[in-house]
Amino acid sequence: MEAEDDATGQMIEDEEIYVNGGEDGDESKRHRPIISSEQLDIEAYAALYSGRTKISRLMFIAEKCGNASMQLDALRMAYDEIKKGENTQLFREVVVKIDGRLGPNYGPDGAWADAVDRRAEFRKEKLENELNAYRTNLIKESIRMGYNDFGDFYFAHGQLGDAFKNFVRTRDYCTTSKHIVHMCMNAILVSIEMGQFTHVTSYVSKAEQSQDALDPITIEKLRCAAGLALLEGKKYKLAARKFLETGPELGNNYTEVIAPQDVATYGGLCALASFDRAELKSKVIDSINFRNFLELVPEIRELINDFYTSHYASCLEYLGNLKANLLLDIHLHDHVETLYEQIRNKALIQYTHPFVSVDLHMMANAFNTSIASLEKELEALITNNQIQARIDSHNKILYARHADQRNATFQRVLQTGSEFDREVRAMLLRANLIKHEFNLKASRKH
């Protein structure tokens, strides 16, 4: 298949690549490896998402990417998307950022903004009146619907805090577990947009408690949300496990939050950084579930295979190529450095593990770095006790070193003995002092 061939070679051409499998036949969407080493195709990237997250991601890309044409593209698309919605606050922000660079069509459209604001006022009043009517009538279902509508309204207008409050208020009026799940999903969506991932975790666990009302798609959505929360909390191992458990039923159903490509990327990278070899093989490489996701991002798949088969140079090369695009991802960008460092350290440790002595020249070739920098990295790992070895700097060889148990035991024994000696003597002295002080006090009393 074209995709695999190109993936194993050098991905420099700017062509569109077709990937088989993974989606329903009637979708005419093209599944390109969007997260790839080529420069991010913003249109295709944005097409993966919908709703507010699309706008946030586009604005994030515009902020973080270096080159102006990409920035303008992103801002233009953000502008179009915002105009379809009702968020005047974001609209004003985007206009300021565009700064007239895209021509008169993309200028501050005061008329539109005012119209939207007026409509919003009307709708808000209407909703309030309805809600008050329902409240006086005390019909639970209608009150719940009223609060839900309010929540949606605030969400569409970008007032996330109020939206969250209203969604949470529906809790008291939920009668079936379906209602609870619905409330949880809304709360999770708003919390992710606000970046408050502690709420995400609590609402995910709340939703998972009502097992009967959950259809498979919702289960997958909850897993993704939980995985995202763990990623933000830097718990990479647990996040990887959550992402890997996500089944292919997710499909394109959660585009308001996350795309299947993202599940593959986040899951793959976190797993690589935190799993040991056995777990990596069983949960990632051999997993049929996750294979579907990995097909969407063949570079990540190649990268994981290379790591497992010890082709570290090509693995690290893929990582390097992907870095630029990963830094533009709204959830992953502050974790990229940490994850990369962990993956690199694991590669170094894994390389030296089976050997008694390692020639640093060959190792530097395998990792495609210079000997001096390799030596520095190894020194750091040895000092942190992650590699048990010593470096022969003259001949540039790394020797594995196994602790001499007998000597170590003797040393510890002698040390413990002298510590005990010291402590007990000090204790006896102190006891003596206290006794004398006490005697003094007692003698003064009488």
Place this chain on the structure above:
Amino acid sequence: MLLEDPMRGVAPMLTALQKLQYSSEQLTTLHPDFLLLCLLAKCYKTGLSILEDDIFEVDQPRDFLLYCYYGGMICIGQKKFSKALELLHSVVTAPMSVLNAIAIEAYKKYILVSLIHLGQFSSSFPKYTSSVAQRNLKNFSQPYLELVNSYCTGKISELEAFVQANNEKFESDKNLGLVKQVVSSMYKRNIQRLTQTYLTLSLEDIANTVQLNSAKEAEMHVLQMIQDGEIYATINQKDGMVRFLEDPEQYKTCEMIELIDSSIQRIMMLSRKLTDMDEQLSCDPLYLGKAGRERQRFDFDDFDTVPSKFTV
């Protein structure tokens, strides 16, 4: 001392001391004065011989504090840093109800000696330190705690800059000599760390890592450390390489067995002392009175030899 000639007073004091104490484990009022004389006369060795005896009985807390403080200073002079650390630790953690100047000065020296000997300093007090000390000692030794911080960064230049900046403070406490020793101990610490990661290393690299000026200086430092027994290494002058060796101690020699044996004897003696003290305390009427009052009422077929009410 009145005659401004401390040297003449040392020998008589020593005899007086030995006649006055009824056991070698007792601290008399003369002890701190004797140590002060030794310090002033700079004959540390005599002072050291007195310090060798362990002290278990103390009459006056003030004597004890002074004794430990002067003792600590003598040990520092003789470079016996572990004993100095012990003595200064006793001063800092001694039970006291009021803060006194001896403890403050001792704490400052304690920080410095800890840095020289152990390479680190933990600013948390052990549980048995008096609350007075815990609350107040840190306030008086701020520059020293900051010295600890810059020591822990591992950068010589920072440390030296800091010492320069606070020169007068250290000088007024008469601790400047110690502080200089701290700085030189930093080099040693860094070189020791290198022995953990490298098998052989060129003198150039050592000089660079430890931030010395040239390979020659690095060679001097390493040589000094080998002579002092702080590291085990061989220098190959032809290639300018240093080969770090493992500790050659195999723990198989007669001396080692004797050492272990004597430690065992000591510890047995100490634990005997502990049990003695415990017995003494259990018979002490004040303790019994307090413990007796707090006892629960047991079943009456539990034969308690101590009645629940006990009047002295």
